[in-house]
Amino acid sequence: MKSSPPKFARFLLKTCCDARFHEEVEGDLDELFAHNIQMHGPKKAAWYYWKDVFKHFNWYFISRRRTKSSSQNLIDMWTNYLRIAFRNIFKNPGYSALNMLGLGVGMACALLILKYSLHELGFDKFHEKGDRTYVVHMQFPNEEEIITSAPNALVPTLIRELPELETGVRIFNRGSYSPFTVKYKENVFKENRLFHVDSTFFDVFSFKLLEGDPKRALVNPKSIVLTEEMAAKYFGSEEPMGKTLRIDNRHDYLVTGVIENPPSNSHIHFDFLVSYTSFTNRFFLQERWDNASYTSYLVLNENASASSVEAKIPGIVKRTSEAEEIPRYSLNNLFDIHLSGVGAAFGLEAQNEMQYLYIFGFIGVLILIIASINYTNLATARAVFRAKEIGMRKVLGAYRFNLFHQFMGESILVVFMAFLLALLLAVVALPSFNQLADRQFVIADLWQSNVIGGIVLVAFFVAMLAGIYPALVLSGFRPITVLRGSFKNSKSGVVMRKLLVTVQFVISIALIIGTSVVFEQLKFMKQKELGYNNDNMLILPLSSSILRNYPAFKSEMMRESSVLDMTLASESPTQINAGYSIILKDIDEEKKVMVAGLRADLDFLGALQMELVAGTFITEADVKNIAREIPSEDRVFAFVLNEEALAPFGISPEEAIGKRAYMNGRNGFIRGVVKNFHFASMREKIRPMAFLPERDFNKVLIRISGQNLENTLSKVQERWRRLAPNVPFEYEFMDLQYANLYSSEQKLSKLFGLFAGLTIFISCFGLLGLISFTTIQRAREIGVRKVLGASTNTLVLMLNKDFSKLILVAFLIATPLAYLFMSNWLAEFQYKIGIGVTPIILSLVGTTLIAFLTTSFQSFRAASANPVDVLKEQ
Amino acid sequence: MKGTNIGEFEELVLLVVGVLQDDAYGVGIKKELEKQTGRSVSIGAVHAATNRLELKGFLESHFSQLVRERGGKRKKCYTVTLFGQQTLKSAMDTRARLWQLIPENSFVVKPG
Numbered sequence: 001m002k003s004s005p006p007k008f009a010r011f012l013l014k015t016c017c018d019a020r021f022h023e024e025v026e027g028d029l030d031e032l033f034a035h036n037i038q039m040h041g042p043k044k045a046a047w048y049y050w051k052d053v054f055k056h057f058n059w060y061f062i063s064r065r066r067t068k069s070s071s072q073n074l075i076d077m078w079t080n081y082l083r084i085a086f087r088n089i090f091k092n093p094g095y096s097a098l099n100m101l102g103l104g105v106g107m108a109c110a111l112l113i114l115k116y117s118l119h120e121l122g123f124d125k126f127h128e129k130g131d132r133t134y135v136v137h138m139q140f141p142n143e144e145e146i147i148t149s150a151p152n153a154l155v156p157t158l159i160r161e162l163p164e165l166e167t168g169v170r171i172f173n174r175g176s177y178s179p180f181t182v183k184y185k186e187n188v189f190k191e192n193r194l195f196h197v198d199s200t201f202f203d204v205f206s207f208k209l210l211e212g213d214p215k216r217a218l219v220n221p222k223s224i225v226l227t228e229e230m231a232a233k234y235f236g237s238e239e240p241m242g243k244t245l246r247i248d249n250r251h252d253y254l255v256t257g258v259i260e261n262p263p264s265n266s267h268i269h270f271d272f273l274v275s276y277t278s279f280t281n282r283f284f285l286q287e288r289w290d291n292a293s294y295t296s297y298l299v300l301n302e303n304a305s306a307s308s309v310e311a312k313i314p315g316i317v318k319r320t321s322e323a324e325e326i327p328r329y330s331l332n333n334l335f336d337i338h339l340s341g342v343g344a345a346f347g348l349e350a351q352n353e354m355q356y357l358y359i360f361g362f363i364g365v366l367i368l369i370i371a372s373i374n375y376t377n378l379a380t381a382r383a384v385f386r387a388k389e390i391g392m393r394k395v396l397g398a399y400r401f402n403l404f405h406q407f408m409g410e411s412i413l414v415v416f417m418a419f420l421l422a423l424l425l426a427v428v429a430l431p432s433f434n435q436l437a438d439r440q441f442v443i444a445d446l447w448q449s450n451v452i453g454g455i456v457l458v459a460f461f462v463a464m465l466a467g468i469y470p471a472l473v474l475s476g477f478r479p480i481t482v483l484r485g486s487f488k489n490s491k492s493g494v495v496m497r498k499l500l501v502t503v504q505f506v507i508s509i510a511l512i513i514g515t516s517v518v519f520e521q522l523k524f525m526k527q528k529e530l531g532y533n534n535d536n537m538l539i540l541p542l543s544s545s546i547l548r549n550y551p552a553f554k555s556e557m558m559r560e561s562s563v564l565d566m567t568l569a570s571e572s573p574t575q576i577n578a579g580y581s582i583i584l585k586d587i588d589e590e591k592k593v594m595v596a597g598l599r600a601d602l603d604f605l606g607a608l609q610m611e612l613v614a615g616t617f618i619t620e621a622d623v624k625n626i627a628r629e630i631p632s633e634d635r636v637f638a639f640v641l642n643e644e645a646l647a648p649f650g651i652s653p654e655e656a657i658g659k660r661a662y663m664n665g666r667n668g669f670i671r672g673v674v675k676n677f678h679f680a681s682m683r684e685k686i687r688p689m690a691f692l693p694e695r696d697f698n699k700v701l702i703r704i705s706g707q708n709l710e711n712t713l714s715k716v717q718e719r720w721r722r723l724a725p726n727v728p729f730e731y732e733f734m735d736l737q738y739a740n741l742y743s744s745e746q747k748l749s750k751l752f753g754l755f756a757g758l759t760i761f762i763s764c765f766g767l768l769g770l771i772s773f774t775t776i777q778r779a780r781e782i783g784v785r786k787v788l789g790a791s792t793n794t795l796v797l798m799l800n801k802d803f804s805k806l807i808l809v810a811f812l813i814a815t816p817l818a819y820l821f822m823s824n825w826l827a828e829f830q831y832k833i834g835i836g837v838t839p840i841i842l843s844l845v846g847t848t849l850i851a852f853l854t855t856s857f858q859s860f861r862a863a864s865a866n867p868v869d870v871l872k873e874q
Numbered sequence: 875m876k877g878t879n880i881g882e883f884e885e886l887v888l889l890v891v892g893v894l895q896d897d898a899y900g901v902g903i904k905k906e907l908e909k910q911t912g913r914s915v916s917i918g919a920v921h922a923a924t925n926r927l928e929l930k931g932f933l934e935s936h937f938s939q940l941v942r943e944r945g946g947k948r949k950k951c952y953t954v955t956l957f958g959q960q961t962l963k964s965a966m967d968t969r970a971r972l973w974q975l976i977p978e979n980s981f982v983v984k985p986g
Binding site: 004021023024025026027028029030031032035051052055056 | 899900901904916917918919921925937944945947948949950
């Protein structure tokens with residue numbers, strides 16, 4: 001025959017047609033095809049063939065009619081399959097253990113990742129009105145920065161004017177930059193999660209009030225609602241309702257409610273809620289448009305659309321605010337706050353990024369693939385030992401699909417056992433996972449139906465993925481070849497296994513390269529000169545009592561020899577974010593540059609060891625120029641800018657000195673220019689910033705000597721206690737605070753490290769399994785070689801050579817892949833490393849070494865065996 | 875009894891199987907049918923008919939010796955069972971009787 005019928009049509013016929021009719025049908029079709037080729041040519045013939053195949057797709061030929069006896073047989077056969085499967089598992093306990101451990105670790109990872117992802121995706125979903133709750137952001141024209149809060153006039157005005165709004169709430173959070181002192185009897189603590197909220201808080205959010213009336217709790221001035229946790233902290237076993245808490249040593253607040261602790265998947269985490277009416281200052285109570293410190297939420301009616309409300313806002317604001325420049329207000333859905341990087345103005349909460357969820361999920365899938373490959377490889381490698389069984393079953397009448405079912409069943413069994421192991425591993429690993437992911441999951445969280453359901457689905461999928469290839473190969477053995485005599489694995493099987501091992505190592509090597517790049521970048525960011533010295537720098541809260549007698553306080557503190565330096569600032573230099581805009585009228589009348597502002601004491605520069613480029617820092621005289629006694633329009637402000645702030649104006653530091661400057665209502669001039677320093681993460685370019693001369697500070701910065709830190713700290717604390725008994729000694733280290741800016745990178749590096757370790761670990765299981773089968777298969781060859789004079793060393797090398805080649809190939813594939821991915825990742829940083837050869841060489845050497853050690857163990861055993869043992873039979 | 879009646883196409887297939895004797899397998903039947911009736915017959919239809927006829931007991935089948943040209947597949951050859959022959963005969967008889975009952979001059983076409 002010159003050409004044969006279309007292969008796929010033939011395959012289709014074979015799979016669909018009942019076995020009893022198959023031979024007749026296919027024979028006839030083939031004959032017709034041969035006939036048609038001569039009559040009409042190959043194209044037409046193929047077309048007729050297809051047509052005929054489809055014409056056979058009717059009930060007669062497709063249905064597999066079962067006789068009654070086969071259903072009885074089915075149970076017996078499956079019992080038999082199960083028995084054989086168990087025997088096989090226990091016959092080779094070592095390999096089975098490798099297999100299951102690999103799969104178990106993989107699925108345990110998947111389980112934890114699944115839990116994590118579901119948790120992250122479920123953020124804020126418990127709010128009943130969440131789908132129509134929006135947080136308002138604003139953005140001034142021509143400015144990049146999005147402000148996640150709004151003026152306090154916005155929410156009440158909009159509710160009055162827009163019928164589409166059901167309700168809304170303002171949240172004011174002073175605590176993060178100047179904590180409250182909360183006191184009940186002898187319990188005094190600094191609290192920074194105390195929010196002022198409108199009485200509508202419980203109309204908007206679905207937090208559960210355990211005691212008190214949600215409608216009334218936050219209506220009256222000086223009402224406070226606290227969480228269970230806080231109730232226990234302050235009142236112990238006492239009943240909190242109706243008691244009073246003293247705040248800032250001034251006002252007594254009546255406890256009107258106890259609220260359930262906000263769940264871990266809430267973007268708002270608070271300890272206390274205080275009624276908005278508690279404000280005494282008119283600045284807060286009046287509806288004003290010249291501020292933006294209120295996180296504002298709006299709840300829309302069921303059928304109102306956010307975009308139409310958004311469109312109506314500018315008109316309303318224009319009418320009521322009378323301001324010339326109106327920011328653009330945008331509505332962002334509550335559900336998006338956590339993952340889309342939208343954010344709400346609660347600096348305390350680390351927002352997650354969808355990107356990290358993708359990375360998590362992607363790595364989970366990779367690990368599952370690697371574990372599945374292990375199973376596939378080991379199962380096909382072991383086929384040699386199962387060949388006779390398969391041949392015998394076929395001779396005794398098993399169809400291919402019976403065997404297919406048998407082997408699929410086996411893989412499901414193994415995966416199921418691995419699944420149980422995975423559950424155990426997940427429970428054991430949960431605490432360390434919590435640390436890694438910065439979450440507080442408990443074991444009960446894993447038993448939720450969606451998690452377990454999901455992981456069962458995953459397990460089923462893994463069983464299919466891992467089992468299908470071995471089942472296809474094993475069920476396809478031809479009885480005559482496997483029963484005739486010695487049976488070796490087919491060439492294509494060996495190639496397939498090598499391919500799969502290569503895939504495993506591609507993944508492992510790529511992850512190792514990724515890990516080292518992340519580590520290097522992290523190291524780079526930590527070691528790069530910041531432009532100031534943050535070693536052993538303590539940051540402490542400042543109270544008005546300290547500020548009143550500050551000179552005396554400072555000199556007292558400085559008498560402690562381990563206190564090297566001390567200064568005051570509005571913020572820690574790692575948290576400068578207040579946004580101002582500066583205009584240099586001498587340079588450009590119009591040009592406005594956004595700057596971050598920091599109010600600092602006169603000795604700030606020295607204490608932080610920053611460098612001045614030109615001019616001087618703010619002086620005593622400058623402070624006098626803005627004293628309270630001077631009428632505000634006569635005050636002259638001295639500003640110190642960083643180099644970056646001058647860049648947009650295109651002037652040199654020397655030129656800048658003395659130039660007139662205008663900054664948010666402050667008239668003044670440039671007193672000095674400091675060298676650029678990193679006050680934000682190195683993801684971002686150093687931003688323009690300015691030092692302001694106002695003496696409105698929130699933080700005390702103390703540099704202590706680094707020797708014998710523990711001892712030093714306790715000495716400093718002792719002195720602090722004596723001098724400022726009302727202010728708790730709650731310090732933070734500035735360098736740690738700075739390092740915290742990289743918490744997500746740190747998380748990523750840990751994650752990468754862990755998963756790279758796991759993948760290489762699981763891959764090595766696979767490798768170990770494979771090499772042990774190879775050595776068994778080649779035992780005789782090794783014996784003969786040995787008899788003929790080969791040394792153990794050459795034999796080990798010979799056996800390892802195969803796998804070394806695979807690793808080399810994997811390396812060649814993985815390197816460009818990893819390079820691509822990691823350059824992409826690094827592109828997010830303004831200050832970054834180049835990917836050098838180090839990580840690449842490191843990964844090559846590391847992987848080769850680990851793989852070599854793994855294989856050498858087995859190959860050495862095989863090579864050092866006494867040839868007599870393997871050769872005596874036969 | 876259900877199944878003793880046969881359709882027109884089935885009757886033709888049965889007859890062709892009788893005609894072909896040893897060569898009565900799928901393709902053979904198809905070719906002979908096409909030759910005798912002048913209409914094109916699909917192999918699927920033939921297979922459906924032979925299998926149905928076998929199930930009803932009008933046909934018997936056996937596999938032929940191995941043949942080289944059919945890709946090594948054996949031919950499935952059919953023979954008409956005694957029951958099949960009786961059914962064919964009775965169908966023919968019925969028709970003959972009916973023909974005879976037609977009044978002499980009503981048909982232009984005459985039987986025979």
